[in-house]
Amino acid sequence: MKAITANRLLDGEVVFWKAGQWVDAFGDAQLFDHDDAAVEAAVATGKGQPTVVVDVYPIDLTPSEGHWAPVSYRERIRALGPTNEPTHGKQAEGGEAIDALRHAAGAARSTGRVDLIRRK
Amino acid sequence: MYQYDAIDREFLVDRSNEFRGQVQRRLAGELTEDQFKPLRLMNGLYLQLHAYMLRVAIPYGSLNAAQVRRLAWIARTYDKGYGHMTTRQNIQFNWVKLKDAPDILDALAQVDLHAIQTSGNCIRNTTSDPYAGATAEEVDDPRVWCEVIRQWSTLHPEFSYLPRKFKIAVTASARDRTAAKVHDIGLMLRRARDGSLGFEEIVGGGQGRTPHVGPTIKEHLPVGRLLSYLEAVLRVYNRHGRRDNIYKARIKILVAALGAEEFGRQVEEEWAKIDAARADLPDTELARIRGAFASTPFETLPAVSEAFEAARVASPALQRFVRNNLKPHKKPGYAIVEISLKAQGQTPGDVTADQLDVAADLAERYGLNDVRVTHAQNLVLPHVKLDDLPAVHAALAAAGLATANIDLASDIIACPGLDYCALANARAIGVAQDIAAKFADEDRAETVGELKIKISGCINACGHHHVAHIGILGVDKKGEEFYQLSLGGSGAEDASIGKILGPALPADKVAGAIDTLVEAYLGLRTGEERFLDTYRRVGLEPFKEAVYVQAD
Numbered sequence: 001m002k003a004i005t006a007n008r009l010l011d012g013e014v015v016f017w018k019a020g021q022w023v024d025a026f027g028d029a030q031l032f033d034h035d036d037a038a039v040e041a042a043v044a045t046g047k048g049q050p051t052v053v054v055d056v057y058p059i060d061l062t063p064s065e066g067h068w069a070p071v072s073y074r075e076r077i078r079a080l081g082p083t084n085e086p087t088h089g090k091q092a093e094g095g096e097a098i099d100a101l102r103h104a105a106g107a108a109r110s111t112g113r114v115d116l117i118r119r120k
Numbered sequence: 121m122y123q124y125d126a127i128d129r130e131f132l133v134d135r136s137n138e139f140r141g142q143v144q145r146r147l148a149g150e151l152t153e154d155q156f157k158p159l160r161l162m163n164g165l166y167l168q169l170h171a172y173m174l175r176v177a178i179p180y181g182s183l184n185a186a187q188v189r190r191l192a193w194i195a196r197t198y199d200k201g202y203g204h205m206t207t208r209q210n211i212q213f214n215w216v217k218l219k220d221a222p223d224i225l226d227a228l229a230q231v232d233l234h235a236i237q238t239s240g241n242c243i244r245n246t247t248s249d250p251y252a253g254a255t256a257e258e259v260d261d262p263r264v265w266c267e268v269i270r271q272w273s274t275l276h277p278e279f280s281y282l283p284r285k286f287k288i289a290v291t292a293s294a295r296d297r298t299a300a301k302v303h304d305i306g307l308m309l310r311r312a313r314d315g316s317l318g319f320e321e322i323v324g325g326g327q328g329r330t331p332h333v334g335p336t337i338k339e340h341l342p343v344g345r346l347l348s349y350l351e352a353v354l355r356v357y358n359r360h361g362r363r364d365n366i367y368k369a370r371i372k373i374l375v376a377a378l379g380a381e382e383f384g385r386q387v388e389e390e391w392a393k394i395d396a397a398r399a400d401l402p403d404t405e406l407a408r409i410r411g412a413f414a415s416t417p418f419e420t421l422p423a424v425s426e427a428f429e430a431a432r433v434a435s436p437a438l439q440r441f442v443r444n445n446l447k448p449h450k451k452p453g454y455a456i457v458e459i460s461l462k463a464q465g466q467t468p469g470d471v472t473a474d475q476l477d478v479a480a481d482l483a484e485r486y487g488l489n490d491v492r493v494t495h496a497q498n499l500v501l502p503h504v505k506l507d508d509l510p511a512v513h514a515a516l517a518a519a520g521l522a523t524a525n526i527d528l529a530s531d532i533i534a535c536p537g538l539d540y541c542a543l544a545n546a547r548a549i550g551v552a553q554d555i556a557a558k559f560a561d562e563d564r565a566e567t568v569g570e571l572k573i574k575i576s577g578c579i580n581a582c583g584h585h586h587v588a589h590i591g592i593l594g595v596d597k598k599g600e601e602f603y604q605l606s607l608g609g610s611g612a613e614d615a616s617i618g619k620i621l622g623p624a625l626p627a628d629k630v631a632g633a634i635d636t637l638v639e640a641y642l643g644l645r646t647g648e649e650r651f652l653d654t655y656r657r658v659g660l661e662p663f664k665e666a667v668y669v670q671a672d
Contacts, residue, residue, distance in 0.1 A: 012171035054167065084550060089170050
């Protein structure tokens with residue numbers, strides 16, 4: 001399972017792709033189930049919106065408490081906010097999807113991010 | 121303190137307007153991200169994990185009360201009520217929006233602050249001794265020379281596109297509080313036997329993935345020749361520094377490849393070609409800059425304050441604060457007061473807007489309008505009367521700023537790490553907080569004594585782990601956070617690079633391992649030895665055994 005993430009140009013906020021829009025909450029992100037062509041198409045669309053978002057890339061997901069969570073620790077921090085300030089960032093809203101992210105135990109490098117760095 | 125003149129102020133306003141235009145063009149799609157990124161970086165604006173981060177320069181670590189209040193206002197208005205002190209005398213705001221950045225630069229410019237030279241491959245903000253102008257140890261005021269370098273290097277056309285970033289530190293005390301020997305250039309002011317002032321010029325120090333303690337390439341550079349000599353060093357570096365590989369682009373790689381002697385020879389050759397009358401600072405200009413720092417209005421006071429002596433006898437908390445956070449001042453009746461930003465549970469170097477306002481109020485009322493920031497992520501009130509210390513301590517305590525732990529085990533340097541930084545591999549803040557908790561017992565921390573623990577969340581080493589008594593480097597092992605420990609580093613006058621203790625540890629084992637190292641040290645130390653002294657006497661093995669035998 002994959003999702004697509006980026007940072008919004010105007011304020012740097014972490015955003016996720018949802019059916020042609022960019023949404024703030026990971027819980028609202030569109031999930032791509034083994035559909036690489038759809039992922040590539042969405043990433044390409046995102047990259048074609050340089051005045052809306054920067055650094056568009058796909059992330060791998062893993063199941064957690066009946067929800068999905070990024071496999072990479074780094075991506076979970078992006079989806080939640082900094083761990084030293086639990087009231088800062090997206091995690092402040094709380095809820096089931098946030099808890100599932102907090103409790104997720106997957107471990108892998110952020111492959112999409114690594115590709116991004118390599119390209120640079 | 122140096123006062124900006126009309127030209128400086130006009131320059132900052134122009135710069136801010138220029139950036140406003142660049143942001144507008146970026147948002148309108150007239151600039152691509154690739155075109156815009158170097159422009160925003162030249163104004164200290166990075167894109168981090170959760171938001172943009174603005175790094176504001178605090179030239180040679182010196183602020184007045186109005187500037188501190190403005191930083192507090194920015195923290196409240198544009199951030200989440202915090203600022204973060206860096207390891208190079210800058211302050212970072214972690215939650216900045218691109219659309220607000222030009223307004224923030226305007227607000228900074230109104231109090232003579234800016235974000236120039238906080239990023240990019242230029243000569244960065246110069247680091248200096250936070251005790252400058254207050255310590256009896258110094259042979260001259262290093263701020264004078266930092267200001268000279270600031271004016272010379274700001275947007276220097278020849279040195280704005282160097283192979284890589286370039287950092288200079290200036291100290292005038294034998295005790296180095298600037299990490300001069302691990303800067304690209306470390307300048308140590310010394311007085312020769314004939315009384316003349318000169319710089320020991322150390323070139324090619326650095327941290328990152330290839331740490332080096334810089335070699336001295338000139339023992340005694342007459343101070344009047346500083347700018348022409350810097351020009352020669354930078355020119356040799358600009359010509360021969362590697363641009364093909366970012367990891368080999370710093371001057372330390374060039375100096376190591378050529379050898380210090382050959383590098384020094386090439387600098388001398390270049391120096392001989394430079395027209396000193398053009399390049400060096402005229403005496404009149406030096407006198408003008410020196411004048412800005414010569415007018416601190418100290419009073420003539422008795423060396424002992426009865427009010428202070430009575431208060432410290434009555435208050436164990438004040439007594440502890442005095443033992444750990446007070447440093448001797450050059451003037452009788454005054455003290456240097458360090459303000460720790462490393463309370464239990466605090467993010468190292470984070471300071472709230474309210475705390476900044478308290479520091480500004482205290483500086484104005486009791487501290488000759490002077491606040492300093494240190495590369496160890498703390499604050500300093502450099503000029504406090506002993507008579508006023510009880511009041512200052514009480515006000516600091518009320519604001520959560522009286523933690524009495526300067527240079528103790530809980531005074532940990534930590535980079536923002538993976539909680540904020542786009543480059544990090546692992547978190548640093550949480551690990552720092554876990555270790556500090558092991559030394560929450562203040563008596564135990566004092567028994568252990570000076571112990572500099574420093575944590576970086578990646579090999580770029582912003583957390584100075586290479587030059588820590590105990591250094592901790594976060595690494596990514598197949599997507600999990602692990603931490604590599606090293607011992608025996610120092611960023612002070614006895615600079616050295618730490619040695620790796622053994623295999624990296626998982627996050628939940630780090631604080632326990634530090635505790636084990638400290639217990640091993642307490643068992644091994646003799647007399648007044650610091651942790652570093654004991655390590656240098658007994659070597660790595662006893663410590664390695666203590667940590668890894670227990671881990672097995």
